[in-house]
Amino acid sequence: MTGVRIAPSILSADFAELGDEIAMLERAGADWIHVDVMDGRFVPNLTFGAKVIETVRRRTALPIDVHLMVVEPERYFDDFVRAGASGLTIHAEVSPHLNRQLVRIRELGAAAGVALNPATSLSAVEEVLGELDLLLVMTVNPGFGGQSFIRPSLGKIARARAMLDAAGSRATLEVDGGINRETIAECWRAGADTFVAGNAVFTARDPGAEIAALRGQCVQRA
Ligand code: DX5
Numbered sequence: 001m002t003g004v005r006i007a008p009s010i011l012s013a014d015f016a017e018l019g020d021e022i023a024m025l026e027r028a029g030a031d032w033i034h035v036d037v038m039d040g041r042f043v044p045n046l047t048f049g050a051k052v053i054e055t056v057r058r059r060t061a062l063p064i065d066v067h068l069m070v071v072e073p074e075r076y077f078d079d080f081v082r083a084g085a086s087g088l089t090i091h092a093e094v095s096p097h098l099n100r101q102l103v104r105i106r107e108l109g110a111a112a113g114v115a116l117n118p119a120t121s122l123s124a125v126e127e128v129l130g131e132l133d134l135l136l137v138m139t140v141n142p143g144f145g146g147q148s149f150i151r152p153s154l155g156k157i158a159r160a161r162a163m164l165d166a167a168g169s170r171a172t173l174e175v176d177g178g179i180n181r182e183t184i185a186e187c188w189r190a191g192a193d194t195f196v197a198g199n200a201v202f203t204a205r206d207p208g209a210e211i212a213a214l215r216g217q218c219v220q221r222a
Protein backbone atom coordinates (compact mmCIF):
# COMPACT_ATOMS: atom_id res chain seq x y z
CA MET A 1 0.00 0.00 0.00
CA THR A 2 1.54 3.31 -0.93
CA GLY A 3 1.96 5.74 1.92
CA VAL A 4 1.79 3.14 4.69
CA ARG A 5 4.84 2.65 6.85
CA ILE A 6 5.15 -0.06 9.46
CA ALA A 7 7.76 0.69 12.11
CA PRO A 8 8.30 -2.25 14.49
CA SER A 9 9.51 -1.20 17.93
CA ILE A 10 12.53 -3.13 19.19
CA LEU A 11 11.28 -2.60 22.75
CA SER A 12 9.56 -5.97 22.35
CA ALA A 13 12.61 -7.69 20.79
CA ASP A 14 14.77 -10.34 22.43
CA PHE A 15 17.71 -8.13 23.42
CA ALA A 16 20.06 -11.10 23.62
CA GLU A 17 19.44 -11.64 19.90
CA LEU A 18 19.13 -8.00 18.88
CA GLY A 19 21.23 -8.24 15.73
CA ASP A 20 19.23 -11.20 14.46
CA GLU A 21 15.94 -9.53 15.41
CA ILE A 22 16.86 -6.51 13.27
CA ALA A 23 17.77 -8.70 10.32
CA MET A 24 14.48 -10.57 10.82
CA LEU A 25 12.49 -7.30 10.79
CA GLU A 26 14.17 -6.23 7.58
CA ARG A 27 13.34 -9.56 5.93
CA ALA A 28 9.81 -9.33 7.32
CA GLY A 29 9.18 -6.11 5.39
CA ALA A 30 9.52 -3.43 8.07
CA ASP A 31 9.77 0.09 6.64
CA TRP A 32 11.45 1.71 9.63
CA ILE A 33 12.98 0.44 12.86
CA HIS A 34 11.51 2.25 15.88
CA VAL A 35 13.87 2.63 18.85
CA ASP A 36 12.33 3.63 22.19
CA VAL A 37 14.77 5.49 24.42
CA MET A 38 13.52 5.86 28.01
CA ASP A 39 15.28 7.56 30.89
CA GLY A 40 13.36 6.51 34.00
CA ARG A 41 12.42 10.17 34.54
CA PHE A 42 10.04 11.29 31.80
CA VAL A 43 8.68 7.76 31.83
CA PRO A 44 9.06 5.16 34.61
CA ASN A 45 10.98 2.69 32.49
CA LEU A 46 14.64 2.57 31.38
CA THR A 47 15.88 1.27 28.06
CA PHE A 48 18.92 2.07 25.97
CA GLY A 49 21.07 4.73 24.33
CA ALA A 50 23.61 5.42 21.59
CA LYS A 51 25.32 2.03 21.80
CA VAL A 52 22.14 0.22 20.86
CA ILE A 53 21.36 2.67 18.04
CA GLU A 54 24.85 1.94 16.71
CA THR A 55 24.19 -1.80 16.94
CA VAL A 56 20.94 -1.44 15.02
CA ARG A 57 22.65 0.73 12.39
CA ARG A 58 25.30 -1.92 11.83
CA ARG A 59 22.61 -4.47 10.99
CA THR A 60 20.29 -2.50 8.71
CA ALA A 61 20.10 0.24 6.12
CA LEU A 62 16.46 0.96 7.04
CA PRO A 63 15.62 4.34 8.56
CA ILE A 64 16.04 4.30 12.35
CA ASP A 65 13.19 6.20 14.00
CA VAL A 66 14.33 7.17 17.49
CA HIS A 67 11.62 8.04 20.01
CA LEU A 68 13.14 9.97 22.90
CA MET A 69 11.10 9.56 26.07
CA VAL A 70 13.63 11.52 28.08
CA VAL A 71 13.95 14.87 29.81
CA GLU A 72 16.44 17.32 28.25
CA PRO A 73 16.51 15.36 24.98
CA GLU A 74 18.94 17.85 23.39
CA ARG A 75 21.73 16.29 25.46
CA TYR A 76 21.58 13.26 23.16
CA PHE A 77 21.05 14.75 19.70
CA ASP A 78 24.66 14.71 18.51
CA ASP A 79 25.51 11.25 19.85
CA PHE A 80 22.35 9.64 18.53
CA VAL A 81 22.68 11.07 15.03
CA ARG A 82 26.34 10.05 14.98
CA ALA A 83 25.25 6.56 16.06
CA GLY A 84 22.98 6.31 13.01
CA ALA A 85 19.56 7.71 13.91
CA SER A 86 17.62 8.86 10.84
CA GLY A 87 15.03 10.78 12.82
CA LEU A 88 14.75 12.02 16.40
CA THR A 89 11.34 12.52 17.98
CA ILE A 90 11.17 14.50 21.21
CA HIS A 91 8.25 14.96 23.59
CA ALA A 92 6.57 18.37 23.68
CA GLU A 93 5.90 17.91 27.42
CA VAL A 94 9.63 18.18 28.22
CA SER A 95 10.77 20.44 25.38
CA PRO A 96 10.16 24.09 26.23
CA HIS A 97 12.29 25.30 23.31
CA LEU A 98 10.76 23.22 20.55
CA ASN A 99 11.71 25.62 17.78
CA ARG A 100 15.39 25.60 18.73
CA GLN A 101 15.42 21.87 19.34
CA LEU A 102 13.80 20.97 16.01
CA VAL A 103 16.08 23.31 14.09
CA ARG A 104 19.07 21.64 15.76
CA ILE A 105 17.91 18.14 14.85
CA ARG A 106 17.57 19.20 11.22
CA GLU A 107 21.00 20.86 11.29
CA LEU A 108 22.41 17.49 12.27
CA GLY A 109 20.80 16.02 9.17
CA ALA A 110 18.05 14.03 10.87
CA ALA A 111 14.28 14.26 10.56
CA ALA A 112 12.78 16.33 13.38
CA GLY A 113 9.77 14.91 15.19
CA VAL A 114 7.54 15.86 18.10
CA ALA A 115 5.55 13.36 20.15
CA LEU A 116 2.43 14.21 22.14
CA ASN A 117 1.16 12.19 25.09
CA PRO A 118 -2.55 11.31 25.02
CA ALA A 119 -3.34 14.22 27.38
CA THR A 120 -1.30 16.81 25.45
CA SER A 121 -3.15 19.09 23.07
CA LEU A 122 -2.22 19.44 19.42
CA SER A 123 -1.78 23.15 20.08
CA ALA A 124 1.64 22.26 21.56
CA VAL A 125 3.01 21.95 18.00
CA GLU A 126 0.87 24.53 16.23
CA GLU A 127 3.63 27.15 16.20
CA VAL A 128 6.40 24.85 14.95
CA LEU A 129 4.72 23.14 12.02
CA GLY A 130 7.28 24.70 9.66
CA GLU A 131 10.10 22.90 11.46
CA LEU A 132 8.34 19.58 11.79
CA ASP A 133 9.14 16.46 9.75
CA LEU A 134 7.09 14.09 11.90
CA LEU A 135 4.23 14.34 14.37
CA LEU A 136 3.83 11.38 16.69
CA VAL A 137 0.41 11.04 18.32
CA MET A 138 0.83 8.65 21.25
CA THR A 139 -2.05 6.21 21.49
CA VAL A 140 -0.97 4.92 24.92
CA ASN A 141 0.76 6.64 27.81
CA PRO A 142 4.42 6.05 26.97
CA GLY A 143 6.68 3.83 29.04
CA PHE A 144 5.82 0.24 28.23
CA GLY A 145 5.04 -2.01 25.30
CA GLY A 146 1.92 -4.14 25.18
CA GLN A 147 -0.59 -1.57 26.48
CA SER A 148 -4.14 -1.07 25.19
CA PHE A 149 -4.93 1.49 22.53
CA ILE A 150 -6.63 4.63 23.91
CA ARG A 151 -9.68 5.03 21.68
CA PRO A 152 -10.28 8.77 22.01
CA SER A 153 -6.93 9.12 20.19
CA LEU A 154 -8.82 8.56 16.94
CA GLY A 155 -10.39 12.01 17.06
CA LYS A 156 -7.01 13.53 17.82
CA ILE A 157 -5.40 11.77 14.86
CA ALA A 158 -8.10 13.17 12.57
CA ARG A 159 -7.57 16.65 13.97
CA ALA A 160 -3.80 16.28 13.58
CA ARG A 161 -4.32 15.28 9.92
CA ALA A 162 -6.50 18.34 9.35
CA MET A 163 -3.99 20.61 11.08
CA LEU A 164 -1.06 19.35 8.99
CA ASP A 165 -3.06 19.56 5.76
CA ALA A 166 -4.30 23.08 6.52
CA ALA A 167 -0.70 24.20 7.10
CA GLY A 168 0.45 22.55 3.87
CA SER A 169 2.76 20.37 5.98
CA ARG A 170 4.13 17.18 4.52
CA ALA A 171 5.13 15.87 7.94
CA THR A 172 4.72 12.19 8.65
CA LEU A 173 1.78 11.44 10.98
CA GLU A 174 2.83 8.54 13.17
CA VAL A 175 0.90 6.65 15.85
CA ASP A 176 2.46 4.56 18.61
CA GLY A 177 0.96 2.26 21.24
CA GLY A 178 -1.50 -0.59 21.05
CA ILE A 179 -1.38 -0.77 17.26
CA ASN A 180 -2.53 -4.17 16.00
CA ARG A 181 -4.86 -5.73 13.41
CA GLU A 182 -7.87 -4.43 15.34
CA THR A 183 -6.75 -0.82 15.74
CA ILE A 184 -4.61 0.06 12.73
CA ALA A 185 -7.39 0.52 10.16
CA GLU A 186 -9.18 3.19 12.14
CA CYS A 187 -5.91 5.06 12.65
CA TRP A 188 -5.24 4.89 8.93
CA ARG A 189 -8.71 6.15 8.09
CA ALA A 190 -8.25 8.99 10.58
CA GLY A 191 -5.17 10.04 8.62
CA ALA A 192 -2.10 8.39 10.13
CA ASP A 193 0.51 7.07 7.67
CA THR A 194 3.17 5.53 9.93
CA PHE A 195 2.45 2.85 12.49
CA VAL A 196 4.68 1.72 15.34
CA ALA A 197 4.00 -1.84 16.43
CA GLY A 198 5.90 -3.68 19.12
CA ASN A 199 3.85 -6.39 20.68
CA ALA A 200 1.82 -7.15 17.53
CA VAL A 201 4.93 -7.90 15.46
CA PHE A 202 7.05 -9.64 18.08
CA THR A 203 4.38 -11.94 19.49
CA ALA A 204 3.33 -13.04 16.01
CA ARG A 205 4.36 -16.54 14.97
CA ASP A 206 5.23 -15.10 11.56
CA PRO A 207 6.28 -11.43 11.88
CA GLY A 208 6.44 -11.07 8.09
CA ALA A 209 2.82 -12.17 7.73
CA GLU A 210 1.85 -9.87 10.60
CA ILE A 211 3.50 -6.84 9.00
CA ALA A 212 1.76 -7.68 5.72
CA ALA A 213 -1.57 -8.07 7.55
CA LEU A 214 -1.15 -4.73 9.31
CA ARG A 215 -0.34 -3.07 6.01
CA GLY A 216 -3.27 -4.84 4.39
CA GLN A 217 -5.70 -3.30 6.89
CA CYS A 218 -4.85 0.15 5.53
CA VAL A 219 -7.13 0.41 2.53
CA GLN A 220 -9.38 3.17 1.25
CA ARG A 221 -9.52 6.21 3.40
CA ALA A 222 -13.11 7.26 4.12
C1 DX5 B 1 5.53 3.02 24.33
C2 DX5 B 1 6.54 3.00 23.21
C3 DX5 B 1 6.08 2.21 22.07
C4 DX5 B 1 5.87 0.75 22.36
C5 DX5 B 1 4.79 0.23 21.46
O1 DX5 B 1 6.04 3.71 25.39
O2 DX5 B 1 6.80 4.31 22.76
O3 DX5 B 1 6.88 2.39 20.92
O4 DX5 B 1 7.00 -0.03 22.22
O5 DX5 B 1 4.52 -1.06 21.84
P1 DX5 B 1 3.15 -1.80 21.53
O6 DX5 B 1 3.01 -1.81 20.04
O7 DX5 B 1 3.38 -3.12 22.13
O8 DX5 B 1 2.06 -0.99 22.20
Ligand code: ZN
Binding pocket: 009, 034, 035, 036, 067, 176, 196
Ligand atom coordinates in the same frame (compact mmCIF):
# COMPACT_ATOMS: atom_id res chain seq x y z
ZN1 ZN C 1 7.76 4.58 20.71
